[in-house]
Amino acid sequence: MKxxxxxxxxxxxxxxPMAEFxxxxxxxxxxLADRFDIASxxxxxxxxxxxxxxxxxxxxxxxxxxxxxxxxxxxxAADYEHYDYIIAMDKGNLRSLHAILGGDPADKxxxxxxxxxxxxxxxDPWYTRDxxxxxxxxxxxxxxxxRHLTE
Numbered sequence: 001m002k003x004x005x006x007x008x009x010x011x012x013x014x015x016x017p018m019a020e021f022x023x024x025x026x027x028x029x030x031x032l033a034d035r036f037d038i039a040s041x042x043x044x045x046x047x048x049x050x051x052x053x054x055x056x057x058x059x060x061x062x063x064x065x066x067x068x069x070x071x072x073x074x075x076x077a078a079d080y081e082h083y084d085y086i087i088a089m090d091k092g093n094l095r096s097l098h099a100i101l102g103g104d105p106a107d108k109x110x111x112x113x114x115x116x117x118x119x120x121x122x123x124d125p126w127y128t129r130d131x132x133x134x135x136x137x138x139x140x141x142x143x144x145x146x147r148h149l150t151e
Contacts, residue, residue: 003149004037006083007112008093012042012072013053014125015089015134019112021060021067023142032150039083041075043096048072059131075100080108087112087145089138090121112141115148 007019020040027036042048051057052067060067080086080101086109088094097109113120122141125134 002035002037003085004083005039005085005087005145006075006079007038007040007087007089008043008075008097009040009089010042010044010093010096010124011047011050011126012040012074013047013050014056014131015122015138016040016042017052017067017070017072018056018060018134019087019089019138019142020070021065022063022139023146025063025065026142026146030146030150037083040070041073041079043075043093043100045074048074053126055129055131056125056134059135063135077101080106084108085110085145090124112145113137115144116140117144 005023007016009016017040020038023038027033050072052070057067086097088097088109088111094109094111098104113122122134122137125131
């Protein structure tokens with residue numbers, strides 16, 4: 001049985017697709033790709049159908065990761081049923097997820113950085129323009145999440 005992970009941020013064009021593709025690379029590099037189902041989504045409709053934001057796409061490409069074909073989509077109630085882990089980037093995402101999904105009865109929703117030794121939010125690089133910090137933090141979070149899931 002596969003472990004199903006959905007990364008979520010506001011628009012699904014920066015942080016969550018970066019997390020999706022970083023995690024896909026980590027599990028592939030570890031020879032575990034067949035054990036995971038990994039995707040990403042948004043809490044809003046505002047970017048629906050749009051590709052990964054160019055600076056995020058450039059950051060992924062600089063690390064040898066191709067995200068072509070990925071377009072933003074909003075989380076659905078069906079996603080809550082399908083995924084084992086719904087991983088948000090900040091507390092605003094958490095509040096939105098609880099509102100959209102009507103709570104979290106199965107305790108599936110968490111922050112990505114809660115899996116690290118230094119829990120915190122990941123600032124939205126759309127606003128900060130700091131895609132390097134977003135890359136480092138998302139990578140740290142994904143590595144910690146993978147350790148958590150494979151221990």
